[in-house]
Amino acid sequence: MNDQIDVSIVIVSWRVKRLLRQCLASIYHETKSINFEVFVVDNASSDGTEEMVKGEFPEVKLIVNKENLGFAKANNQALSLARGDFLLVLNPDTEIINNAVEKTVKFMRQTSTAGVTGCRLLNPDKTSQPSVRGFPTLSAISLLMLKLHRVLTNLPTFKKYFGKSIDYNKTQEVDQVMGAFFMIRRELVRKIGIFDEKFFIWFEEVDYCYRAKLAGWRVYYFAGAEIIHHYGQSFNQLLNVRKQTWLNRSALRYFRKHHSIFAYLLLLLIYPFSILISLLVQILKLK
Numbered sequence: 001m002n003d004q005i006d007v008s009i010v011i012v013s014w015r016v017k018r019l020l021r022q023c024l025a026s027i028y029h030e031t032k033s034i035n036f037e038v039f040v041v042d043n044a045s046s047d048g049t050e051e052m053v054k055g056e057f058p059e060v061k062l063i064v065n066k067e068n069l070g071f072a073k074a075n076n077q078a079l080s081l082a083r084g085d086f087l088l089v090l091n092p093d094t095e096i097i098n099n100a101v102e103k104t105v106k107f108m109r110q111t112s113t114a115g116v117t118g119c120r121l122l123n124p125d126k127t128s129q130p131s132v133r134g135f136p137t138l139s140a141i142s143l144l145m146l147k148l149h150r151v152l153t154n155l156p157t158f159k160k161y162f163g164k165s166i167d168y169n170k171t172q173e174v175d176q177v178m179g180a181f182f183m184i185r186r187e188l189v190r191k192i193g194i195f196d197e198k199f200f201i202w203f204e205e206v207d208y209c210y211r212a213k214l215a216g217w218r219v220y221y222f223a224g225a226e227i228i229h230h231y232g233q234s235f236n237q238l239l240n241v242r243k244q245t246w247l248n249r250s251a252l253r254y255f256r257k258h259h260s261i262f263a264y265l266l267l268l269l270i271y272p273f274s275i276l277i278s279l280l281v282q283i284l285k286l287k
Helices: 017-030 049-056 071-079 100-110 138-145 156-161 186-192 204-214 240-258 261-286
Strands: 007-013 036-043 061-065 086-090 094-096 114-122 172-174 181-185 218-229
Touching (some): 007 017, 007 100, 017 036, 017 094, 017 100, 049 061, 061 071, 071 204, 086 100, 086 186, 100 114, 100 181, 114 204, 138 156, 138 261, 181 186, 181 204, 186 204, 204 240, 240 261
Parallel strands (some): 007 036, 007 086, 036 061, 114 218
Antiparallel strands (some): 172 218
């Protein structure tokens, strides 16, 4: 009996039971020709997720947290137990189609330099969804924290950061891929470890791609596999101020690790103005 695991699929879930059920069903329906294991880490959903997984998908390795530990720490709980040659961090608001997992594993086996790979993300109507960005710059993140990206969309700094020039029909090396479908090579984990748990949510995959590149590995966008992504379903349950607070803290952590002290202090100065703007936006939306 072959007990080799080609890929370990890790899903962190928070209050998205319906979408998680759909995601798990798609994995088992669409992933046929490789050996895989599935972990679900539930971050205290309290919506019946635990009972649903146990009852409908007994083969899933379920970890239930009593509190929301965040994305990085919850993923690490499963990644530390995973046995696969490749580790796929997958959002619960995704659907696997057209054997996407096996295609990506095959691509990574054929591409020895690939430390991290993301695939094509599609909206529910099958239109292409942006999933590739450049590494954060001080100018881009400063303006983003102040929500000026909504009115200054044509600035070169935003075009580069948001990957406006990416041809999603072409497989290519990139800076970072979205964490909704984030396949990692086992050898990379041995070299740089898993996610930095000081990121509660956001920037953990950006940090991981940056660390991978520093270690001599490459990050790829693979156009040959695609999945459906119901974007932001967990975070849509949060109000603007809370989301902005998490984003700001993660940005500060990233810049403290990878940029100058000047850049970090400037973002720290912008922080309260960013929260004030988010509060005003939230109040206006509630009126």
